[in-house]
Amino acid sequence: MKNLTFKKKSKFIEFIGEKFIAVNAFVALAAVLLIFIFIFKEALPIFYDEYIQEEVTIEKMIVKQAFAEGREAKFSWQPNSDNPRYSLLPLFIGTLKASIIAMLFAIPLGVGGAIYSSQFASKRMREIIKPAIEMLSGIPSVVLGFFALIVLATFLQNTFGFTYRLNSINAGIALGLTVIPLIFTISEDALTSVPGSLADAALALGANKWQVTSTVILPAALPGIAAGIVLGFGRAIGETMIVLMASGNAAIVSSAFTDSIRTFSATIASELAEVVFGSAHYSVLFFLGSLLFLFTFIINMTGDIVLIRLKEKLQGGK
Amino acid sequence: MHKTKISVDNIVDNQTFIPNYPIKMSIRDVDFFYGSQQALYNIHLDIIENQVTALIGPSGCGKSTFLRTLNRMNDTIPGTSLTGTIQLEGVDIYNDFSDTSMLRTKIGMVFQKSNPFPKSIFENVAYGLKVNGIKDKAIIAEAVEETLQKAYLWDEVKDKLDKSAFLLSGGQQQRLCIARALAIQPEVILMDEPASALDPISTSKIEDLIAELKKNYTIIIVTHNMQQAARVSDTTAFFYEGVIIETGDTKKIFTKPIKQKTEDYITGRFG
Known part of the structure; x- marks a missing residue:
């Protein structure tokens, strides 16, 4: 019977392939994470920015607000009003x-x-x-x-x-x-x-x-x-x-x-x-x-x- | 596959020489088809009451198919058809039982692989009673205990009746499946290789149980295991390529078979 000679597999290509797949997975993961971070970051000024807090705070988003003093307080979404709520x-x-x-x-x-x-x-x-x-x-x-x-x-x-x-x-x-x-x-x-x-x-x-x-x-x-x-x-x-x-x-x-x-x-x-x-x-x-x-x-x-x-x-x- | 029909005369049937045995089920001229593919040819067999009848033969010979014709489980497979007659105490199970579920309360079945429901041990045994309209909780509880005792499982499970059936070992699960089949008080129990997936100790427990059960039930068992057939059965039917080659007293079949094919199979020359 003829002797079989097995070819050695390339460790290098295996290494590159494995890393390439891993990078793909991490890019997807990073994209998701970054999107979340961006969205949360853009929302954050509500909690600390003084100018913004004059207009809106968490409390104002939950409790009834009136358009002007003397008017009835209501739950309303009116961001483009003179007094946005x-x-x-x-x-x-x-x-x-x-x-x-x-x-x-x-x-x-x-x-x-x-x-x-x-x-x-x-x-x-x-x-x-x-x-x-x-x-x-x-x-x-x-x-x-x-x-x-x-x-x-x-x-x-x-x-x-x-x-x-x-x-x-x-x-x-x-x-x-x-x-x-x-x-x-x-x-x-x-x-x-x-x-x-x-x-x-x-x-x-x-x-x-x-x-x-x-x-x-x-x-x-x-x-x-x-x-x-x-x-x-x-x-x-x-x-x-x-x-x-x-x-x-x-x-x-x-x-x-x-x-x-x-x-x-x-x-x-x-x-x-x-x-x-x-x-x-x-x-x-x-x-x-x-x-x-x-x-x-x-x-x-x-x-x-x-x-x-x-x-x-x-x-x-x- | 045999394309020609084999006449009844060709089938060796030495059990007809045994007098005074009451016949529980009689199968006459049964042909069975999966679509256009014929799986059983001219089956002729008498099942004797309170005996264990073993169906042996190589894989794909039609013994499981035959077993499933006896409680009409093959009806659930689309495209199957059957000709000939199968009688349970003189009543034609294909023409006189319009309701297959009533038939299946008389002819119970135990499958190759234990298949307990994903419910408690108690609920598994009670299932057959409940689907057949028994609502009285006291009657159900009594029947469950009695049945588990009959299956020699009571002592092992009496403290965990409300636990999942999956917590039991493989052998216990299969005995639970036998108990589940016994609960609705069938007259005949069909067993499709009930011990093929079990270890030797569990297998011997199942075999002991079968020996005990035949006092009150008629049992038909499909098995690949020659020794098991020889140990537990009274009558044996040898299936080959959809045909019953030989039926008769188990001792005779295993010691002095009439047909060469039977001898070849039981001595392990093929199969």
Whole structure:
């Protein structure tokens, strides 16, 4: 037999390749970190700059402010007034209302669709439903916003007789359309990844298809479904274009879902381009951005913790 | 695969010579197809009550497929079809049972890999009762204890009934799966290589359990393990390429098989 001569591998190329990949990873990490630092830094003057503090402080953003002495104090977002006021409450309420409607709309449709597609649909049907729903996420949000602004708003107003054409329900439903594919895809993956042996065991014990789904598959897939919902909520809070176009953009304090709203994200998008660089308004907008980042961060963290707890419970080990 | 049908006369069936054994299930002329691919040819077999029937044969010979026709588990696979008749005490399980879930309460099943639900030990055993409409908590609790005792698992788990079933060892999990199947009081229990993933000690516990269970149940077991078939079963059916080559008393099959193919297989010449 002929002697084999093995070629020595180049240590140098291996070294360069490994370092190159590491650099890529760190660039991405650094970019994320730098963006956060920049946003927080631009918001900071609110806490120490005297000129800015004359106009706005944390307290002024939370407590009711009056336009002038003798006038009634209100929660209002009026950055361009002679006496600018920056109450966060109307924006917070607007963001919350749009997200709540979006989730109320998207959770039943996304999770329900995932259950149907993964458990009850024929193979053929599934091959139609899955790509169709996932295609929703490929639609640019400006197109969905346009649709909500022109078509959906008119339809909803004609059907339910809303006073304001553009309101949180209209924006929330359009927002829900972007959240559905997210919830659907993650839930569907979770449901189909439940081992078939569990379904077999339940069937062999005389359970019917519906019982198998509700008592075995669904509980086992719950962490995945919860993850989908949490990520969907994060998306709904951060989404900008749709709420900018379809919500009416009125920063008002109201509990009625039929009133117009304005969200954090839409406020930043619509005002940052015209704001005076370095002004109080400028810092406040960055403060909003920081808050938005913190919200989504906390939501994702809570989601993760819930997921880990659920997983532990489902997979044994108390 | 055999393309020609083998007539019933060609199948050696020496169990018909044994008189006075009540027949629990009878299988006649069963052909089974995955789509257009035929997996079982003209299966003819009687399952005797309160006995252990072992199904042996090389991988892919159709013994697991056959086992799954007996409680209609193959119905869940799209595109499968079956011709011929399978009767449980004279009742045709394919034509007279419109509700497969009712059939499966009479014919239970234990799978190759233990597959407890991600629930507590108690809930695992209670599951079959609950999905079949038993709500009374006292009845369920009593049935769970009784069943776990029948599976010789009670002493090992009585203090941790509310703990996850995943905390049990592999062998305990498989006995839990057997207990789970027993809870709904089936008449026949199908076992698909129930000990193939277990260590020798756990395997022997399962085999002891099978020997004990046959007093009250009719058991059909698929196994790759010749010694196991010889140890636990009363009757053996040898499957080869979708056909039953030989059936009969286990002792006879393992000592004086009639067909050359059977002898070749049990002596380890192929398989």
